[in-house]
Amino acid sequence: MPRRIGLLIFPGFQLLDAAGPVAAFEIAGRFAPGAYALQLVAAEPGLVRSSSGVAWAAEPLADGPFDTVMAAGGYGTAGAMACPRTLAWLSAEAARARRVASVCSGTYLLAEAGLLDGRAATTHWGRSQDFARRYPRIDLQPDRIFVRDGPVWTSAGITAGIDLALALVAEDLGEAVARRTAQELVVHQRRPGGQSQFSALVELGGQSGRFADLMAWMRERLHEPLGVERLADRAAMSPRHFARAFAAETGLTPAKAVERLRLEAARLRVEASAEPIDRVAETAGFGDAERMRRAFIRAFGQPPQALRRAARA
Structure with a gap:
């Protein structure tokens, strides 16, 4: 039937x-x-x-x-x-x-x-x-x-x-x-439901592209501290005004955007390489593997090792 x-x-x-x-x-x-x-x-x-x-x-x-x-x-x-x-x-x-x-x-x-x-x-x-x-x-x-x-x-x-x-x-x-x-369908691979849809918005620097240069600067420094004060200084804005403007443009707080950029960078390394998970966590700015694992589960619904196994399969 x-x-x-x-x-x-x-x-x-x-x-x-x-x-x-x-x-x-x-x-x-x-x-x-x-x-x-x-x-x-x-x-x-x-x-x-x-x-x-x-x-x-x-x-x-x-x-x-x-x-x-x-x-x-x-x-x-x-x-x-x-x-x-x-x-x-x-x-x-x-x-x-x-x-x-x-x-x-x-x-x-x-x-x-x-x-x-x-x-x-x-x-x-x-x-x-x-x-x-x-x-x-x-x-x-x-x-x-x-x-x-x-x-x-x-x-x-x-x-x-x-x-x-x-x-x-x-x-x-x-x-x-x-x-x-x-x-x-010539779909490269089926994306799991937990995969983020924010990548495009973050890559564009927000709805108007206002923060595109800042995003590029952030991506080059994911292993460094990226607090709101430092980001606001880079954007030549006060921390409070920056936080409001950034959230209005991207729908994310600055801290959440930093985590999203780190997640996307780490996910690519996890899926495309055999690099140790703790090394990926360090270079992506998470500090340690356990912190990265918790972030992966929140964002993608799976830990890094599961995404690596799925990519290899």
């Missing part, structure tokens, strides 16, 4: 939010024939235009039961949030489905439908501050590629929907099929 997947779209949806998971499920079905039956649905059926202008044909909001209900995201999310029929359908079908999922800002739709209260979730980093203000009862984890809390899965922006879909395939059909699907 195929697993029936209902994928919700709406005017202004992000095309890849839907196309990525659709492609993953479709390709997985080549390796496990009959595994999935895909159905695009919308409150206003017919041709539904994405934010790119490309339109997809969707069916009416259908009665389940669905195995999986998934909501796309995109610039049109606000309109979908204001549609009572959409929210009522999500709420009703999620109650009957085995699991419910969202891609990018589709997390807002799950939240508006009351499906995330008291649960952990994530969304695109650019919407994290707004999401946290709107939904204080949801445990937002903004530095995750995707988050699973029981039967509810949420993912970060756009391509993270592929990572989420591959994780769902792995749960349904096993790691071997998920790995073959990833290879067919």
Whole structure:
């Protein structure tokens, strides 16, 4: 019996939010024939235009039961949030489905439908501050590629929907099929849900690039003390003003950004080399291996040794 997947779209949806998971499920079905039956649905059926202008044909909001209900995201999310029929359908079908999922800002739709209260979730980093203000009862984890809390899965922006879909395939059909699907998609490797989505923002120096030079300076000195006073002096700002401005630009405190840069540098060394873990911890600025191990578990959900084994596998 195929697993029936209902994928919700709406005017202004992000095309890849839907196309990525659709492609993953479709390709997985080549390796496990009959595994999935895909159905695009919308409150206003017919041709539904994405934010790119490309339109997809969707069916009416259908009665389940669905195995999986998934909501796309995109610039049109606000309109979908204001549609009572959409929210009522999500709420009703999620109650009957085995699991419910969202891609990018589709997390807002799950939240508006009351499906995330008291649960952990994530969304695109650019919407994290707004999401946290709107939904204080949801445990937002903004530095995750995707988050699973029981039967509810949420993912970060756009391509993270592929990572989420591959994780769902792995749960349904096993790691071997998920790995073959990833290879067919020419995805270098499946990213674990705990991997950070903040790298791009940090690399750019914030939303406007204001702190790009400072970030480059920090990356060259990760093994040195990088307290807020030193960073503020480098930025020619008072510590208090710097801390506020930096958090507004990046969504991170200076201390958290330093840790993130150290984590990314250490992760690359852990996965790409045979360098001793304690040496990686020292050169990345953690000081000792135990401190780095705790930081890895917080950020990636796994200790350094587990990430090294996975990379070698």
